[in-house]
Amino acid sequence: MDQTPFLVRTASEADAKNLSAMMIASWRESYSALIAPTKLNHICDNWLSSKQFEERIADQNACNLLAVCNGRIVGHSYVLPKDKNSLLVAYLYVLKQHAGRGIGTTLLNSSVACFPGTSHIELGVLRDNHAAIEFYKAFGFFEAGPEPKQIDEPASIKMTMAL
Secondary structure, eight states: OOOOOOEEEEOOGGGHHHHHHHHHHHHHHHHTTTSOHHHHHHHHHHTTSHHHHHHHHHOTTSEEEEEEETTEEEEEEEEEEOSTTEEEEEEEEEOGGGTTSSHHHHHHHHHHHTSTTOOEEEEEEETTOHHHHHHHHHHTOEEEEEOOOOTTSOOEEEEEEEO
16 A cells, blocks of 8 residues: 555646546545446536536535645545534545545545534435445444435435534
């Protein structure tokens, strides 16, 4: 396993292009067996575009963090305030070659620290994404039931954790 040190920092608009490339790579390696190719291409072209990340990074209410190793983005978290003292983890991704090094845990802990007084966190995860489900369970999350979905989307579950 790669033990090269990483750092976590706040994303800037200048990171949007490289963040988009990292997220597309992460989605393709994570979901190619779980999401139909046409749907995955649509997500990569639209949801994960540089323009979308420019907009997300500009959101002053959100916490947008990057994990960087040797100058390259290898992980990303995007966390939003939801309700009173509650957070939504919209994105938390680490490239597979960097998994198991504590990057995801550091990103999640650092994101929660952006919102003092948080008492509850929730997120959605694809039902068949067993690695992510196990990561979140090890962190203290539990499965809270199915997430609503569109017809052409794979089944997801809601996970939640009280702090």
